[in-house]
Structures are given as C-alpha cells and as structure tokens.
Amino acid sequence: MKPAFRSFSTKLSLYIICVTGVVFVASFMLFFESAKRVVISEAFSHANSEVAKTSSQIVAALTQVEQSVKNAVLFVESNLARPDSLIVIITNMLQANPLIDGASIAFEPGYYPSKGTYFMPYVHREGMEIRAKILGSVLYDYFYMDWYLIPKLLKQDYWSEPYYDEGGGEMIMTTYTHRLTGADGELYGVVTADVKLDRFTTLVNATKPYARSHTFMLSRNGYYLSHCEPEKVLNETIFSPTVVGEADTMAVYIGRQMMSGAQGIAAWTDKGAPAYVFHAPIHNTRWSIATVIPDSDVLEGLYTMTWTVATAALAGILLLFGFTTIVIRKVSAPLRSFSQSVRMVASGNFDVPLPSVSSKDELGELHHAFQFMQSSLKNYIGELKETTAKKQQIESELQIARTIQMGMVPKIFPPFPKRSDIDLFAVLNPAKEVGGDLYDFFVVDNRLYFTIGDVSGKGVPASLLMAVTRSLFRSASSHIDHPSGIVKSINNSISETNDAGMFVTLFVGIIDLATGHFSYCNAGHNPPVIIVMPGYVNFMELKTNIVVGIFDGYNYEGGECFLNCGDTIFLYTDGVTEAQSRQWKLYGEARLIEALKANAGDDPKTLIHKIIDDVAVHVHDAEPSDDLTILAIQYKAARQRETITIRNRITDIPSLASWIELLAKHWSIGREMEADLQLAVEEAVVNVISYAYPENETGAIDIALEMTDGALIVEITDSGIAFDPTGVPQADVTLPVDERPIGGLGLFLISHVVDSVTYRRQEGKNILEIRMNSRV
Amino acid sequence: MNDKLKMKILRYAVVAWTMIPFFAAAQKLTFTPQWTPQSQFAGYYAAAEKGFYRQAGLDVDIVHFSTSLNAVEMLKSGVSDIITCNLMEAMKQRDAGLPLVNILQTSMQSSMLIISHTPLDKGWLSLNGKRVGRWRAGYSAIASLVSREQELQIEWVDFLSGINLFMSGAVDATIAMSYNELFSIMETGTNVAENQLIRFADSGYNIPEDGVYVTESFFLKNREAVVRFAEATRKGWLWVKDHPEEATDIVMSVVRKHKIPTNRHHQRMMLAEILRLQCLPGETEPAFTLPEIQWDYLNALLLETGDIHKKIEYRNFIKQ
Incomplete structure (x- = not known):
C-alpha cells in the first residue's frame, strides 16, 4: 500500500480541494468586503444618530437654561429700582428650572451707591432647600472673575469654561452669564445661572452604541468634561499628551475638528486598537462630544458570521475531499492492477495476464497500449537475447585470437637466460582485444635478429597482417643476414597480395653479439632511441625508408654501427608517443626522451615498466587509442679472453699460430685482421724468444688474446730479463740490410699492423700489450 | 569627687552634648509655597518626601495658602514660618514694613512673557x-x-x-x-x-523670581534651623534635577491630594522649565544665591515702578 498522500486519488482530490478552496476564499473575501462596507455604513448611521441624539439633548437643556435666564432678566430689568427684591426673581428661577443649581445678579462697581462697591444677590441649592445670600467683597472680587469679565469684554452672553464648584467639591459646574446693558449698550450688571454638569456627563457616559464603545465630551479649551477615565476630567485636554512630544497626530486632528465645532467621523487608534470616532458639537457652550467605537465592535457581528461560514465551508471542503477520494479510488482501481501487471512484466514475466477492462474510455486505451507493449517487449527481448549471444561468441573468439596473437611474440623474459651479453625486454599491449603491433627476436649464430612493427589500422585485420609480417620476418631471417634484405623480402611478399592497401611500419635489426656490430633497416617506423651510458639519450639518426607493403620491389637501405657495452636500443610503436590524455594531448617524443633520460641507468624491464607507467600517468583515465609496444635491448658484450702458454722455443710458434686461427674464426675476426694479428703476435713472441732468456734456459711465455667491443688486445708476458722492445730504435729500413743494427725490425712490423704497442715491467715480468681496433 | 572622676563626667557631658541633634526632638517648621501645589515647588516636596528635612533635624509641615490668606499673609499672621515669594514682591513687602529676609534664591531668571x-x-x-x-x-x-x-x-x-x-x-x-x-x-x-x-x-528685564523667605526676627531666633532648612531645600532641588520623573510623581501625588486640576504632562513640562530658570543664562547648574551685582539695578527698577520707596541693602535682605 502506498502512503496516502502519494496515491493518485489523494493527489487528485487535493488538487480539487485546493482549487475549490481558492475559489471559496476569493468569493468569501468578496462577500466579506461588501458585507463589511454595509455593516460599517450601518454602524456609522447608528453611531451618528446616537451622538446627535445626545448632543441635541444637551443643547436642549442648555437652551432651556438660557431661556430661564432670559425670562428672569425681564423681571430684573423691571425691578432694578428695588434691589432687595431681586433675589426673589432668581429664587423663582431656581424653583422653576431644576437644571439650574445656583444663580446670581451681579452689578458693576458702585451701581447701587447704597450697597457699596459690590452688589451680588446669590441663590443656590443646598439639598432640597434654596439658600440666598449677598456676595461680593474684597475677598470675592467678582469683577475680575471669568464669568463676569469675559462676557463684559466680549460684549456677548457667555457660557464659562467648566470648573469645580466652590469648596473643592467633586461637582463640575458651568456658569451662564447674561449681560444687563443700558440704553447706551453699556454693561451695568449680569444675570448668571450655574449649571451642574453631572446631568450631561451621565447622558454622555450612557451614550454607548456598542459594548466597548465610549463617549467623551470636551470643553471649548479641549479639556475633558467627561471621559471613561475619570482622572482625565478637567485635568487634561485631548492635546495634553501630544504637547510633551508624543505626537499623536490623530488625536490632534480629531481635537481640532471637535474644537472647530464640526460634526464628523474619523479613524482613530484607541489604546492601540483601530477605532472610529463620531463627533458632534454643542453649539451653546462650544463643547463637543465624541463616541469612540473600536473596529472590532463594529465588525463583531460580521466576524461571528464569518466564523460560522468559514467553519461550514471547511466542513464542506473536508466532505468533498472524502467523497472525491473515494470516487477517484474506485474509478482508478484498474490502474493499480495495471501497475502490478507491469511490475511483473518488468521482472521478465511477459506472459502475465493484464486486468480485464471492458470499457472504451481512457482505461480501455491504456489496456490496449499495455497489450501492445507486452508483445513488443516480448519480441524485443527475444531479439536482444540472440544478439547478445552472438556478441558473446564474437567476444570469446576475439579472446582466443588475442591469446594466439600474444603467443606469436616471444613472451618469456629473460629470453636468453644463459647469455650475459644481451638483456632484452618487450611489452605489447593491444588497444583492442587484438592488435596490429608486433615485435620479435631470436638469436642465430651469435647474432640477435629482432624487429618491431606497427600494422596500419587496428583490430582483427591488423592482427592478421601482423601475424603474416611476423612469419615473413622469421622466414626471411633464416636465409638473409642483413636487415635491408629481410625488409625487402617482407615488403615484396606483402605488396604482392596487398589488395586491402594495408601497410606495416617495420624496424629490423641484427646485432653481432660478439662484436657489437649493429646493422638495421627502418621501413617507416619511429626511430629507436639509443641510450649510451652515462646518460646520452637520443633518437638514432638513420635513414627512414617507406613503409612495408605498398611499393613492390622497393630497394630498402640499411645502416650499421657498433654498440658498446651497456648501450640500450629502445624501440617503440606510436602507441607510446601518440598516447592521448583526456585533453587530446599527445605523450610526445620530447617527454619520451625526458622519461628515458630520467631512467637511463635501468635495465630494459625496469625501463619499459617505468615508461609504461609514465604513459599511464599521462593518459590517466582516457581510453587507450592505439596498441602500445616497446622493445628494449641492452647490449652487454662480455669480455672474451683466451690464454695460451708456450716455451721460448721457435718450435712452439706453429701451435700458437693455429690457436690464433681457431680463435679468429670463433670470434669472426675478418681475414685481413687475422693475418695482421698473426704477424704481430709472431713478431712479438720471436722477439721474446730471442732476447728474454739466456740461451738454453727454458722460460715460459704467456699469450692472452682478448676481444672487447670488436677490439683485440694481445698481452705477451715473460719472466725474462727486463727488455723494452719499444725502447729500441725502429729499424731504419732506408739503410741497406747489412748496415741495419740488430733488432728493431720486428717492432717496425708490429707497429705497422696494429694500433698501439705498449710495454710495462710488472712484478719482475715484461708485459707487452698490442691493441688492434675494430676494422669496421 | 576626685579629678579622674571629674574628667570622666566631663567627657560624657561632651559626648552627650554633641549627640543632642540626634536625640533632641526635631524642630517644627511650617512652610508655605506661594501658589497651589505644582512642579514650581517640586524641590520642597522632594526634600520632605526624601527625608532631607528630617535628616536636618527639622519637622517641616508644608501648608498651602487658603482662599482667604496668601503666603505673605500667612507669614504675617504667624501661621507659617517660612514662605516662598517672588523677589519683587518680597522687596515690596520689606519696603512696606514687613522685614523679610531671603534665605535661598531658587530662581535666577524671569519666567514672565507676553x-x-x-x-x-x-x-x-x-x-x-x-x-x-x-x-x-x-x-x-x-x-x-x-x-x-x-x-x-x-x-x-x-x-x-x-x-x-x-x-x-x-x-x-x-x-x-x-x-x-x-x-x-x-x-x-x-x-x-x-x-x-x-x-x-x-x-532686558530678566529679574529673578522665586526665593525662600522668613521674617528677620524669626531668622535671628532660629538662625541654625533656617540655615538647615535652606540647605535641605537646596539638596531637595538638586535631587529633583537628577530625578525629574520621580520628582514629577511626587508632585502629582501632592497635586492629587489637593485636588488641583492638572495633569502629569503639564507638571513634567513645568518642572523642566522651572529647573531651567534656576540657572543663570548659559549655565547648567543652579546658583541658589542672588547675585549682588544685580542688586542696584533691581532697586532702581522698583524705585521707578514705585513698588519700593527707598533702597534696600543687600546684606540686610540676603541672609544666606
């Protein structure tokens, strides 16, 4: 069972739910916004009417007070002549109007000379009673009080700024002043009415259109006359907090609006929460009332409805999710059977029955497609098996071919374990199973025949031509003793039947192991490197002929030289110098020379392995592009030394001569050189017989013959008296024979046929050394 | 009684005498500021609240003026021992025969403006x-x-x-x-x-304002207590300077007790301005002493306004 969230039905259901959800949320937001507008506009009219109602109630009460005073003023004016009766008028006013808490009639200084400077009849309520008294004294200097001074200066009736009542009571009062003016318009007194604000503040506090709304009232100077926080009342203005620096611009704006006597709505932040303020003026006193309604209050109903709808919608969506999941699961049930069948097909069971689908819908099509896929797969896998079997056969044949090819080249090293004059090592690494490179070598008559070659192309055709070339080399070498002849013979044989246009680069060499004589012929092959100790490493300078197999009858030219003991010939195919790194950089001849120089002292096997390692480092992980073949031959001509001892008798000379003849033949010394050798040795020995020993004394003469690198060294040792034949003046052959001094002639002969003659006396013996250099 | 014993008694007497301020009942003083409670008098409220007067061995009763009597009248009538008063008013009173002496000058600049x-x-x-x-x-x-x-x-x-x-x-x-x-x-x-x-x-009329005053006779009789009062008041004002918010809270508690219609914002601003006025122009530390250098000018000014009729001597008026 798959995890639920990964199943097709769940996914599809989720997509449906997501889209449904988005559609729902979008339409709900649309609904919410329009509903909000309606609710807010309803709230606005509701709050506005509440505020307006309160303000008009206050206005009505204040107007009633103003009217009461105006009525009283009529009586005052008509009773001015009887100052003591005036108090009755205001007492009646208090009785008539319960809103009025106190009243007075105050006159200008000395208006009634009989009453002195001050005259101010005053009545006020004390419980249920109305008490009267006459105010005005130095201590109650009413001329300078706001309620008297301001209307006097302003020349208009005046509602005073509210104040706490006398005696430090909690009651807030305001005083209405009506001016009494004479015919000239000059003020002679005022009639006042004190009104307690508690009626109004109660009214204002009761204005509560919403549960968390509150209403406050401001005086004309901005002081709170009523507020839900009582400590603000008369202590603080709406602007107070902003004067110290907490610039609440909203409060300032609303405060100014209210002070200006405007009616309106504004957005506000009430204790950090967004709110609306609805304000209306009270014209009589220039006060203003405002109701603050938190947004949340206005929108509470809307939010409740929103929650209900959202919950219902969520439940609906969940229901839809369950329903769609079940339906889709039912419809897609065959898909699960299909997936099981396909899994079985994938595991190789091509004959597994597919679930039966009879419908002609997408599932029916899927069924047909699976059926077709099943049969196609079956066929394809059958063909694939066949092809794979064939390929495996070819691969195994190629493996056999490789074994055979590798068997063709000598692979046992060291190849001549008994020989100390030659060290040889070779490696052939085909790039493919079989390759076109070849090498071969063998020794016949103390001569090393060897070859290295590279057939054009790669793979099986190249390997076949390689086999042919190697056979031709073997057969040609059996009857031809110089490399150019061998190459020519091979070339003729291949060219004759070379319709494929293939060719071979070939290097054939023959080393005379006795003398170090090295003859060779290069047919288009990479020039070998010669390593001469100590440390001379370079390509052999030789003539390069055309490659083998193209030009029938071509006359190949060879070359020759002598190898010294320790010289190494390093032969390789272009698999070495053209080995490529991943960046297609060739290994190159320069690097080969560097590598060889670095390892010049090594024996062929070590040397070849180091070069192969260096090539591998260069190639790194790149695929080998060509066969790689190396053949290294180190010539280590052993010193060949033979000795013979004769007596100081002329009669022993013939046996010496025949010994020399035998050696000369064995060492393949040329005839001419042999004759010279015979002459030089005979002369030197006769010299010793003649002068070394006293007459009739038998002495031994040791003759040693040494062949090194083609040079011959003869050492003649005797124990006779000291005699240096080289110290004897050479015979003056220009003199007549009888005039010549005895001796000197032998040495003359010797020095003519040899390269050097030296004498030394050592441990009581005379040692004469004759040296003949190679004649090649 | 031998000499040794005499010495011993004398020693105890000396110790006891030096301890008198600690054991003696604190001297009672009645102080009246010239206006209703507000930050203008924060230093006195703070000195009382923080115990600076008590530490000075004084039991100071701060009594505000009544509707019928102002601070000067309260001093005259003997209700108050110490009052604050505007400098010009104090000089006027002295000229009129009330021998006021200045024991501390808290204002260095005029606050008046139009x-x-x-x-x-x-x-x-x-x-x-x-x-x-x-x-x-x-x-x-x-x-x-x-x-x-x-x-x-x-x-x-x-x-x-x-x-x-x-x-x-x-x-x-x-x-x-x-x-x-x-x-x-x-x-x-x-x-x-x-x-x-x-x-x-x-x-050009930067006339210092508030100062602390007693009558000359009270000063002569209670010189030591008056000096201690001035010193503790100075300490109170310096504390207010360093703790303006706490001082405003103290003022607000007095204000609430006396049911004065005002608010903290107002009192906080007032305090800042009062503290500014306590320093001479361009200075940041209060001087608390009326500079003698202004004295002749002040006298001349008041003679001209008619508030005083003859010059008042600085050394008679300032007793600090």
Whole structure:
C-alpha cells in the first residue's frame, strides 16, 4: 500500500480541494468586503444618530437654561429700582428650572451707591432647600472673575469654561452669564445661572452604541468634561499628551475638528486598537462630544458570521475531499492492477495476464497500449537475447585470437637466460582485444635478429597482417643476414597480395653479439632511441625508408654501427608517443626522451615498466587509442679472453699460430685482421724468444688474446730479463740490410699492423700489450 | 569627687552634648509655597518626601495658602514660618514694613512673557493699542513699567488667573508664566509660535523670581534651623534635577491630594522649565544665591515702578 498522500486519488482530490478552496476564499473575501462596507455604513448611521441624539439633548437643556435666564432678566430689568427684591426673581428661577443649581445678579462697581462697591444677590441649592445670600467683597472680587469679565469684554452672553464648584467639591459646574446693558449698550450688571454638569456627563457616559464603545465630551479649551477615565476630567485636554512630544497626530486632528465645532467621523487608534470616532458639537457652550467605537465592535457581528461560514465551508471542503477520494479510488482501481501487471512484466514475466477492462474510455486505451507493449517487449527481448549471444561468441573468439596473437611474440623474459651479453625486454599491449603491433627476436649464430612493427589500422585485420609480417620476418631471417634484405623480402611478399592497401611500419635489426656490430633497416617506423651510458639519450639518426607493403620491389637501405657495452636500443610503436590524455594531448617524443633520460641507468624491464607507467600517468583515465609496444635491448658484450702458454722455443710458434686461427674464426675476426694479428703476435713472441732468456734456459711465455667491443688486445708476458722492445730504435729500413743494427725490425712490423704497442715491467715480468681496433 | 572622676563626667557631658541633634526632638517648621501645589515647588516636596528635612533635624509641615490668606499673609499672621515669594514682591513687602529676609534664591531668571493671538513682529511696539491681560494679584508691575518706558498705549485688563480670558478672545494678549500658562495654552491645541511671545528675560528685564523667605526676627531666633532648612531645600532641588520623573510623581501625588486640576504632562513640562530658570543664562547648574551685582539695578527698577520707596541693602535682605 502506498502512503496516502502519494496515491493518485489523494493527489487528485487535493488538487480539487485546493482549487475549490481558492475559489471559496476569493468569493468569501468578496462577500466579506461588501458585507463589511454595509455593516460599517450601518454602524456609522447608528453611531451618528446616537451622538446627535445626545448632543441635541444637551443643547436642549442648555437652551432651556438660557431661556430661564432670559425670562428672569425681564423681571430684573423691571425691578432694578428695588434691589432687595431681586433675589426673589432668581429664587423663582431656581424653583422653576431644576437644571439650574445656583444663580446670581451681579452689578458693576458702585451701581447701587447704597450697597457699596459690590452688589451680588446669590441663590443656590443646598439639598432640597434654596439658600440666598449677598456676595461680593474684597475677598470675592467678582469683577475680575471669568464669568463676569469675559462676557463684559466680549460684549456677548457667555457660557464659562467648566470648573469645580466652590469648596473643592467633586461637582463640575458651568456658569451662564447674561449681560444687563443700558440704553447706551453699556454693561451695568449680569444675570448668571450655574449649571451642574453631572446631568450631561451621565447622558454622555450612557451614550454607548456598542459594548466597548465610549463617549467623551470636551470643553471649548479641549479639556475633558467627561471621559471613561475619570482622572482625565478637567485635568487634561485631548492635546495634553501630544504637547510633551508624543505626537499623536490623530488625536490632534480629531481635537481640532471637535474644537472647530464640526460634526464628523474619523479613524482613530484607541489604546492601540483601530477605532472610529463620531463627533458632534454643542453649539451653546462650544463643547463637543465624541463616541469612540473600536473596529472590532463594529465588525463583531460580521466576524461571528464569518466564523460560522468559514467553519461550514471547511466542513464542506473536508466532505468533498472524502467523497472525491473515494470516487477517484474506485474509478482508478484498474490502474493499480495495471501497475502490478507491469511490475511483473518488468521482472521478465511477459506472459502475465493484464486486468480485464471492458470499457472504451481512457482505461480501455491504456489496456490496449499495455497489450501492445507486452508483445513488443516480448519480441524485443527475444531479439536482444540472440544478439547478445552472438556478441558473446564474437567476444570469446576475439579472446582466443588475442591469446594466439600474444603467443606469436616471444613472451618469456629473460629470453636468453644463459647469455650475459644481451638483456632484452618487450611489452605489447593491444588497444583492442587484438592488435596490429608486433615485435620479435631470436638469436642465430651469435647474432640477435629482432624487429618491431606497427600494422596500419587496428583490430582483427591488423592482427592478421601482423601475424603474416611476423612469419615473413622469421622466414626471411633464416636465409638473409642483413636487415635491408629481410625488409625487402617482407615488403615484396606483402605488396604482392596487398589488395586491402594495408601497410606495416617495420624496424629490423641484427646485432653481432660478439662484436657489437649493429646493422638495421627502418621501413617507416619511429626511430629507436639509443641510450649510451652515462646518460646520452637520443633518437638514432638513420635513414627512414617507406613503409612495408605498398611499393613492390622497393630497394630498402640499411645502416650499421657498433654498440658498446651497456648501450640500450629502445624501440617503440606510436602507441607510446601518440598516447592521448583526456585533453587530446599527445605523450610526445620530447617527454619520451625526458622519461628515458630520467631512467637511463635501468635495465630494459625496469625501463619499459617505468615508461609504461609514465604513459599511464599521462593518459590517466582516457581510453587507450592505439596498441602500445616497446622493445628494449641492452647490449652487454662480455669480455672474451683466451690464454695460451708456450716455451721460448721457435718450435712452439706453429701451435700458437693455429690457436690464433681457431680463435679468429670463433670470434669472426675478418681475414685481413687475422693475418695482421698473426704477424704481430709472431713478431712479438720471436722477439721474446730471442732476447728474454739466456740461451738454453727454458722460460715460459704467456699469450692472452682478448676481444672487447670488436677490439683485440694481445698481452705477451715473460719472466725474462727486463727488455723494452719499444725502447729500441725502429729499424731504419732506408739503410741497406747489412748496415741495419740488430733488432728493431720486428717492432717496425708490429707497429705497422696494429694500433698501439705498449710495454710495462710488472712484478719482475715484461708485459707487452698490442691493441688492434675494430676494422669496421 | 576626685579629678579622674571629674574628667570622666566631663567627657560624657561632651559626648552627650554633641549627640543632642540626634536625640533632641526635631524642630517644627511650617512652610508655605506661594501658589497651589505644582512642579514650581517640586524641590520642597522632594526634600520632605526624601527625608532631607528630617535628616536636618527639622519637622517641616508644608501648608498651602487658603482662599482667604496668601503666603505673605500667612507669614504675617504667624501661621507659617517660612514662605516662598517672588523677589519683587518680597522687596515690596520689606519696603512696606514687613522685614523679610531671603534665605535661598531658587530662581535666577524671569519666567514672565507676553503671549499674543497674533504675531508680535515689532516686539513691544506690536502691543500698541492692544488689550492685554495682567494679573490682579501683582507681578505685573514690571509689565506696566515696560509699557511706560516704551510709551505704549496698552489697555491693561486685570484678571485673577488662568487662561480662559485669553482663550475666549476677550483680550489680544496676556501676561503668562513660561512654566505654566504657556503650556496650558499649548494644551488647548493652540499652536504657539515663538514670534507670538515676548520674553521679559530677552527684553532686558530678566529679574529673578522665586526665593525662600522668613521674617528677620524669626531668622535671628532660629538662625541654625533656617540655615538647615535652606540647605535641605537646596539638596531637595538638586535631587529633583537628577530625578525629574520621580520628582514629577511626587508632585502629582501632592497635586492629587489637593485636588488641583492638572495633569502629569503639564507638571513634567513645568518642572523642566522651572529647573531651567534656576540657572543663570548659559549655565547648567543652579546658583541658589542672588547675585549682588544685580542688586542696584533691581532697586532702581522698583524705585521707578514705585513698588519700593527707598533702597534696600543687600546684606540686610540676603541672609544666606
């Protein structure tokens, strides 16, 4: 069972739910916004009417007070002549109007000379009673009080700024002043009415259109006359907090609006929460009332409805999710059977029955497609098996071919374990199973025949031509003793039947192991490197002929030289110098020379392995592009030394001569050189017989013959008296024979046929050394 | 009684005598500030609240003036021992026969200013022909002097207190204190630009205001206690300077106790301005002593206004 969230039905259901959800949320937001507008506009009219109602109630009460005073003023004016009766008028006013808490009639200084400077009849309520008294004294200097001074200066009736009542009571009062003016318009007194604000503040506090709304009232100077926080009342203005620096611009704006006597709505932040303020003026006193309604209050109903709808919608969506999941699961049930069948097909069971689908819908099509896929797969896998079997056969044949090819080249090293004059090592690494490179070598008559070659192309055709070339080399070498002849013979044989246009680069060499004589012929092959100790490493300078197999009858030219003991010939195919790194950089001849120089002292096997390692480092992980073949031959001509001892008798000379003849033949010394050798040795020995020993004394003469690198060294040792034949003046052959001094002639002969003659006396013996250099 | 014992008794007597301030009952003093509770008197409230008076061996009772008696009258009637008073008023009283002596000067600058509804771009001349409110209770003599000196035709309107007269528009301008009425006017939402103000301090009438006073006879009888009072008060003011918020809280608690209609914002601003006025212009530390160098000028000014009739000697008046 798959995890639920990964199943097709769940996914599809989720997509449906997501889209449904988005559609729902979008339409709900649309609904919410329009509903909000309606609710807010309803709230606005509701709050506005509440505020307006309160303000008009206050206005009505204040107007009633103003009217009461105006009525009283009529009586005052008509009773001015009887100052003591005036108090009755205001007492009646208090009785008539319960809103009025106190009243007075105050006159200008000395208006009634009989009453002195001050005259101010005053009545006020004390419980249920109305008490009267006459105010005005130095201590109650009413001329300078706001309620008297301001209307006097302003020349208009005046509602005073509210104040706490006398005696430090909690009651807030305001005083209405009506001016009494004479015919000239000059003020002679005022009639006042004190009104307690508690009626109004109660009214204002009761204005509560919403549960968390509150209403406050401001005086004309901005002081709170009523507020839900009582400590603000008369202590603080709406602007107070902003004067110290907490610039609440909203409060300032609303405060100014209210002070200006405007009616309106504004957005506000009430204790950090967004709110609306609805304000209306009270014209009589220039006060203003405002109701603050938190947004949340206005929108509470809307939010409740929103929650209900959202919950219902969520439940609906969940229901839809369950329903769609079940339906889709039912419809897609065959898909699960299909997936099981396909899994079985994938595991190789091509004959597994597919679930039966009879419908002609997408599932029916899927069924047909699976059926077709099943049969196609079956066929394809059958063909694939066949092809794979064939390929495996070819691969195994190629493996056999490789074994055979590798068997063709000598692979046992060291190849001549008994020989100390030659060290040889070779490696052939085909790039493919079989390759076109070849090498071969063998020794016949103390001569090393060897070859290295590279057939054009790669793979099986190249390997076949390689086999042919190697056979031709073997057969040609059996009857031809110089490399150019061998190459020519091979070339003729291949060219004759070379319709494929293939060719071979070939290097054939023959080393005379006795003398170090090295003859060779290069047919288009990479020039070998010669390593001469100590440390001379370079390509052999030789003539390069055309490659083998193209030009029938071509006359190949060879070359020759002598190898010294320790010289190494390093032969390789272009698999070495053209080995490529991943960046297609060739290994190159320069690097080969560097590598060889670095390892010049090594024996062929070590040397070849180091070069192969260096090539591998260069190639790194790149695929080998060509066969790689190396053949290294180190010539280590052993010193060949033979000795013979004769007596100081002329009669022993013939046996010496025949010994020399035998050696000369064995060492393949040329005839001419042999004759010279015979002459030089005979002369030197006769010299010793003649002068070394006293007459009739038998002495031994040791003759040693040494062949090194083609040079011959003869050492003649005797124990006779000291005699240096080289110290004897050479015979003056220009003199007549009888005039010549005895001796000197032998040495003359010797020095003519040899390269050097030296004498030394050592441990009581005379040692004469004759040296003949190679004649090649 | 041998000499040794005598010495011993003498030693104990000396120790006991030096301990007297600690054991003796604290001296009772009644102090009356010149106005209703507000930040103007924060230093005295703080000295009492923080125990500076008690530490000075004083039991100070702060009694505010009643509706019938002001601070000077309370001192005269013997209800109060120590009062605060405006410097000019104090000199006037001394001239009138009440021998007041200054034991501490808390104000170094004038707080008086004239505030107008309209810009006063021509300075004092802008007030020519205008109706300007001034306090009936005094302090306004200097304003009248200025108007005489500048030959201005100003219609002075005497009123009791507050800002209602000005705010109602019944006067064009009014005299106000920079630490009180100015802020009250600003609190009504009125924008007050600097060009609507004339500060007396900037007009060459930078006359120090509040100081602490006792009668000469009280000073002579209670010299030590008076000095301790002045010292503890000074300490109170310095504490207020370092703890303005805490000091405002102390003022607010006094204000609430006396049911004074005001708010903390107002009192906090007032305190800052009062502290500013305690320093000489350009200085940041209060001096607490009236500079003798101004004395002749002050006398001349008051002689001219007619508030005093003969010169008052500095050394007789200042007893610090």
